Amino acid sequence: MNSILKTDFDVLVVGGGIAGLQTALDLGDQDYKVAVVEKDATIGGKMIRLSKVFPTLDCASCITTPKMASAAHHDNITLFTYCDVNSLDRVGQTVTADVTQRPRYVDPNKCIGCRQCEYHCPVYVSDAEQGGFSATKAISIPFSNAIPQIAVMDVENCMLCGKCEKVCPTHAIDYFQEPEQFVITAKTAVLTTGFELTPVSNKHQYGMGEIPNVIDSMQMERLLAPHGPYNRVLRPSDGMEPDSIAYVQCAGSRDKSMGVSYCSRVCCMYAIKQTMLLSGSLPLADITVYYMDIRAFGKGYEQFYQNAKAMGIEFVKGKVAKISEGENGGVELHYESQDGEGVVTANHDLVVLSLGMVPGWNPEGICPVSADSDLFVKTIRPKLSPTLTDMEGVFVAGAAAGPKDIVDTITESGAAAVEAAKYMVALERSRKAAA
Amino acid sequence: MSQEDTSKKEKKAAMKKLRAARKKWIVKASVRVKVQKKALKAIKGHLEKGAATVPKVAGVTKMPADEVLWYMAALKKYGQIVEAEKDGGYFRYALSEDTTQEAS
Numbered sequence: 001m002n003s004i005l006k007t008d009f010d011v012l013v014v015g016g017g018i019a020g021l022q023t024a025l026d027l028g029d030q031d032y033k034v035a036v037v038e039k040d041a042t043i044g045g046k047m048i049r050l051s052k053v054f055p056t057l058d059c060a061s062c063i064t065t066p067k068m069a070s071a072a073h074h075d076n077i078t079l080f081t082y083c084d085v086n087s088l089d090r091v092g093q094t095v096t097a098d099v100t101q102r103p104r105y106v107d108p109n110k111c112i113g114c115r116q117c118e119y120h121c122p123v124y125v126s127d128a129e130q131g132g133f134s135a136t137k138a139i140s141i142p143f144s145n146a147i148p149q150i151a152v153m154d155v156e157n158c159m160l161c162g163k164c165e166k167v168c169p170t171h172a173i174d175y176f177q178e179p180e181q182f183v184i185t186a187k188t189a190v191l192t193t194g195f196e197l198t199p200v201s202n203k204h205q206y207g208m209g210e211i212p213n214v215i216d217s218m219q220m221e222r223l224l225a226p227h228g229p230y231n232r233v234l235r236p237s238d239g240m241e242p243d244s245i246a247y248v249q250c251a252g253s254r255d256k257s258m259g260v261s262y263c264s265r266v267c268c269m270y271a272i273k274q275t276m277l278l279s280g281s282l283p284l285a286d287i288t289v290y291y292m293d294i295r296a297f298g299k300g301y302e303q304f305y306q307n308a309k310a311m312g313i314e315f316v317k318g319k320v321a322k323i324s325e326g327e328n329g330g331v332e333l334h335y336e337s338q339d340g341e342g343v344v345t346a347n348h349d350l351v352v353l354s355l356g357m358v359p360g361w362n363p364e365g366i367c368p369v370s371a372d373s374d375l376f377v378k379t380i381r382p383k384l385s386p387t388l389t390d391m392e393g394v395f396v397a398g399a400a401a402g403p404k405d406i407v408d409t410i411t412e413s414g415a416a417a418v419e420a421a422k423y424m425v426a427l428e429r430s431r432k433a434a435a
Numbered sequence: 436m437s438q439e440d441t442s443k444k445e446k447k448a449a450m451k452k453l454r455a456a457r458k459k460w461i462v463k464a465s466v467r468v469k470v471q472k473k474a475l476k477a478i479k480g481h482l483e484k485g486a487a488t489v490p491k492v493a494g495v496t497k498m499p500a501d502e503v504l505w506y507m508a509a510l511k512k513y514g515q516i517v518e519a520e521k522d523g524g525y526f527r528y529a530l531s532e533d534t535t536q537e538a539s
Contacts, residue, residue: 123464124471124509135509138464159464160454175453212501229508231518232526238500239489239507240524 005182009035009078011420012097012186014085015360017045018064018406019398019413020192021071026417028076032424035184036071037080037099042146044068045194049129051224053406054273055304061145061225068147080184081148088189088367090393093427095189103177105153106139110172113149115141117164117173125157127229131219133236134229139164139173144227187427188393188420191369191377192413193361195399198252198260200353206251206323212237213331214323214351217270224277233281235350237329242285242349245278246333247271248320249291253356253403262374264356264403268295271354272305275313288314288348290335298407318344323351357403369394376402387416393427395419471506474498478506479515479530486519486529 011027013020016038024034036043047053048068050060071077080099087098106117123138130136138157141149151172153164165173200209200216207214213235215223223233235242249271253264268291275287294315296302309315318335321343326332331351337344359375369391370378377396380388387395397416398409454461477496481487489507493500507528510516515534519527 119513122468122472124506126505127509130508133505133508134512135505136512155457156460157464157467158457159461159468160450160457176449229512230504231511234504234526236501236504238493239504239526241526243524 005180007035007078007182007184009033009184009186010188010424011035012037012088012095012184012189013192014088014097014189015045015192015194015398015400016040016043016071016079016081017192017194017398018047018067019194019400019409019416020045020190021067022410022413023190023192023397023417023420024071024077025067025074026414027420028071028074030417030421031076032421034077035080035186036077037083037085037097037184039082039084040142041082041104041150041152042142042148043071043079043081044145044147046218047406048143048145049218049225050221051226051228052273052277054269055298055300057273057276065145068145072147079148082152085366086181088363088394090391093187093393093431095186095393097184097186097189099182099184101180101182103179104150105155105158105174105177106151107172107174107177108148108150110170111150112170112172113141113151114169115151116167116169117151120163120167122161122163123157123159125154129222130229131215131222133219133222187424188395190387190416190420191361191363191367191389191394191396191400192398192416193359193377193400195357195360195403197355198258198264198358200252200355202258203251203255205321206248206353207325211323211325211331211351213242213329213349214353216353216355217267217274218355220274220352224274224281233278233350235329240329240349241282243282244286244348245275245282245288245350245352246331246346246348247275247287247289247291247352247354248323248333249289249354250319251353251355252358254292255356260356260358262356262403263295265295265297266403266405267354267356268293269298269301269304269405271352272296272308272313274352276304276308276311279311279313286314287312288316288346290316290318290320290333292317292319298405357399359400361400367391367394369396372402374402376400385419387412387419393423395423474502474506475510478503478510479534482516482528482530483535486527488522488525488527490525492528 010032048064118140121137124135127136139153296305322334372378395416397413493503519529
């Protein structure tokens with residue numbers, strides 16, 4: 001008979017990005033038992049995949065990795081990676097989540113992260129962690145600072161040659177692994193499901209991802225990262241060092257044609273950050289930002305923008321209407337100049353689309369929490385208690401509730417932890433009063 | 436028959452069943468590996484003659500430049516090639532010492 005494993009915690013955190021980790025750490029440090037459920041094979045979310053952060057230009061990995069390690073080694077925090085939440089609901093005073101552990105085809109208790117399987121696997125597959133610019137193997141560890149360091153097999157690209165099994169020193173390969181279902185119960189839950197970039201395929205005027213050398217902002221993060229696919233910024237079509245790079249702002253925000261009418265708040269600043277990093281790695285390159293408005297809303301952000309201008313980054317006011325393939329791998333941008341020049345065509349070697357943020361998770365059919373008109377999780381008191389949802393004992397933090405930067409995400413995660421703790425104290429009080 | 440022999444036999448039968456269940460994926464992956472081996476051989480074969488840029492390798496191997504760069508990025512990641520000197524707007528890539536020794 002199959003029995004579904006049931007585990008009990010104080011708090012369930014859905015999402016292991018920076019918001020989830022901060023919430024978990026803040027609650028774990030108060031001696032609450034926390035379960036973090038993450039869909040990816042590693043925790044760290046979008047932040048661990050960034051090169052640097054604005055406006056301080058700190059190395060993103062240097063900030064995120066210690067938090068990931070703290071969560072992984074915390075006595076009160078249990079990480080469930082490579083898992084899907086099938087349902088999340090409240091019954092009485094308990095939050096219950098039905099979770100599926102996807103198979104890695106590697107025994108997590110035996111894998112020591114030595115990567116011998118990866119080195120010996122003969123199948124190269126596109127490495128999504130490197131923006132698709134490089135390859136990984138059909139069995140691999142997601143990236144060098146992934147936590148946990150456990151290999152994952154891509155069975156759809158595995159030819160069952162048996163090489164990984166032969167070289168694994170701990171006999172961790174398990175070709176027969178199956179999805180496993182389990183139930184997590186908790187007193188409260190915090191939703192930290194983050195965001196995804198607006199799909200580029202939604203905008204045919206921008207080539208729908210088919211024009212060579214038109215990349216998105218996360219791909220540029222990888223090109224700028226020290227452990228990026230080329231270890232330097234190169235044009236993906238032929239490996240040329242670009243002399244002219246353009247940023248197209250609001251490429252996935254403030255655009256009703258893409259179904260994203262809101263401002264994603266962070267695109268201006270991350271584009272400015274990337275241009276500053278580019279001017280450091282390619283000092284002779286011309287860098288142009290095509291924008292509608294620059295929104296430099298946070299502490300030190302306006303100064304950051306002014307610094308970029310002082311460094312020689314060119315800011316051109318105008319919404320790019322169309323992008324087309326140019327000559328010799330170049331890219332043509334067509335926009336209406338606001339200096340009275342009419343429709344202008346500009347040529348660049350590499351174009352970066354500053355894509356906006358859309359919700360990383362759709363609660364429909366999984367959790368009875370409401371979504372707002374922008375499809376992010378609805379907060380019922382956005383001004384005074386921005387982490388409260390319309391579901392009792394279920395809180396939200398970070399980009400799950402709407403586009404926001406890392407600073408605001410961290411602050412909100414702390415607030416969600418306090419709200420969750422407050423809720424648990426109140427539960428305990430009412431339990432005692434009833435007894 | 437020893438217990439070890441029995442479990443080996445059982446594993447063999449289970450693998451056979453698994454291969455049958457995943458046949459579609461296995462065939463696809465096998466075709467992919469064949470193409471990849473040919474491409475990698477062509478790229479490394481050209482680099483054995485000396486360091487070269489991506490367009491140069493693409494020209495000789497008759498492969499698209501973006502594909503050559505994809506393979507070269509992977510070869511670099513797994514330590515089989517290294518970045519060499521710059522040639523105009525491009526970098527040359529050379530076989531790493533280990534790969535050169537293996538080839539010879």
